[in-house]
Amino acid sequence: MLSILEAISEAVAVGDSVESVEHVKKLTQKALDDGYEVRDILDNGLIDGMNTIGKRWVNGDAYIPEVIFSAKIMNAGMEVIHNLIVKSDIKPIGKAVVGTVKGDVHDIGKTLVGMMLQAFGFEVYDLGVDIAPEVFVEAVKAHEVDLLCMSALLTTTMPQMANTIEAVKKEGLVVKTLIGGAPANQEYANSIGADGYAPDAMSAVDKAKQLLRVG
């Protein structure tokens, strides 16, 4: 028989229905009632389950909607212990803002990256589309994030990535920058001084972890 933490982990990793969300809440509450530490429930239960599905995705055995759903289940468990997490001063592995640059209204690419970062333990602030450099700067300051992720689908809007990086540097903000989108590539990232480039959601997660030296 599975231990309660193993059961939580499995519920996160293989959950595929609305009932799974309720199930993990109950299990998390039970683990608390049984006297498990918050850190233990997180590391060996909720996050462990997320790591399992994450590894399966990286190996090509799981798909994006499954990872996103597992994240939803994990978050349901986190809600149960939210107050205790805050009290214990447990931090996310990193904080990130994501947005599509000024003049560009394409949404889905950066939304996907935001969701996947969240699934892998980042606290994510999705600013939306058509985001001016100064708005990115304000968000970096307001949320004290470690990572700024920008997307552009068009070559005509791509220069806004350079403008945003320039604005961030001008303010002297300590934040890593990660870019993506159809016209971007590593060469362009180097030319504008971005810290990283990711061609798809999977590499975005990898790159984000690598830049912040986490995970």
Next chain:
Amino acid sequence: MAKPMIRLLSDEEVRRMRAAVLGVLEEYGVEIIHDEAQAMLESHGAKVDKQTNIVRIPAALSEQCNRRLPKEFVLGGRNVEDDMVLAPDCERCYGRPASGEEYFVDPRTLEHRKINREDVKDWAILLDALENIDILGGGVYNEPGLNLNARDVRSLAISLENTSKHIFCQPYGKLNQKYMIELGIAERGSAEEFKKRPRFSNIISSVPPLQWHKNSVDLIIQCGKYGIPVKDCPMPICGAAAPVTLPGCALMTMAEHMACVVITQLFNPNTPVIFGEVTTCMDMKSGTALLNSIENAILSPMMIQVGREGFGWHVDAVGPLSDSAICDGQAMIEACFNTILASLAGPCGMMGAGNLETGNILDPMKLVIDDEIFGMVHRMLREVKVDDDTLGLDVIERVGIGSRKNYLVDEHTRKHFKTEFHKQKLFTHLSRALWDQGGRKDIYQRAQERVLQILEEHKPMTLDGAILKEIRAISERAEAKIKETTTV
């Protein structure tokens, strides 16, 4: 529209999808971020929520606007003989590349790199020479020191100089479109002539799910003022920006397109509109939006059928465009699957000739291979006549039975073989021994030879010197005046 040979859906399913398209717009609405369009729609009975910009369009209004669409219109070439007429019963399904590509495969070195000015020119010359590709679509270039925001205008000017065929292009914004129209008028000689036979169509998109932004609405309204055909391609991503189920994704695509029909016909009745059934399917492993998976090959005939039978639309389908990064076996399988299925459903044309990597790359070698595919498509779509002559009743009797009898010398063979058998330029049917002796060239190498030969030999019809001067002057003005763009 070519004569359809396959029907994926039953009559009842077509009716159901048609009703769902009208129903989505009436009940859920569409977000239209454009004050003037909102006011126009409201004055015609649509319900507008100013807070959310969501406009609910009554089915009756959609139907009324849809009836205003011209059934027949011209895609103008440089000369009348270069024109294509789109009519409900037109025989030829046009072929064309997509547009807006960033990368090019250099036909001399086979290097994959950014498009430059000479490539835009070569692409137009190559396409001008190909007999089965009817319309130009192509990439846009930029170089250090040039204005990035004016490259759509600049690239159109080069294309106008180097092909007589009709052009599909994507304006970045209203001002860019104004300069494009100036280019068209300069070539035609007057705005009236340009309106009669618009030299180019504009590709314009909504933003799924169910959003029309100000910039795109500005563009489709301005198209109407000049009679420029609007090629609307919504491009939802199945499973990410539209339902994962194929009929649901088709429904979203068509609902977004119907909103375009309503806006164009309210502002400028009779604006020519082409439905670009370009959907993408998300690769659930990487998140990449694919344009030519097997699901796309099912979506195409589905939307062509509902578009044609349900709404009377001219449908521009996804054809030989491939998601493969190189022109390999995968690229050819994808190209043929989608092209065959889509062409048999009766679109007015198909796009993707010469395209790789979901449409990011132009490959001249693939363009001439796709020209071959389109040649076969035209042959396939030609009506099969069954009469005494094609049954060959006379010739069977005349030639007789048994050995020493053959059809090779009979006049019936001489009369028909050139039209009955399609001639391929790039295919080889040599034995292995002869192929070895011939230098072991595969189709891509033979395509490369043909590309280089065309670029060496083909001279497009030149423009009058004064017109050429004017076109270049307009392009330079655009270069200086266009400051920034918001594009979809």
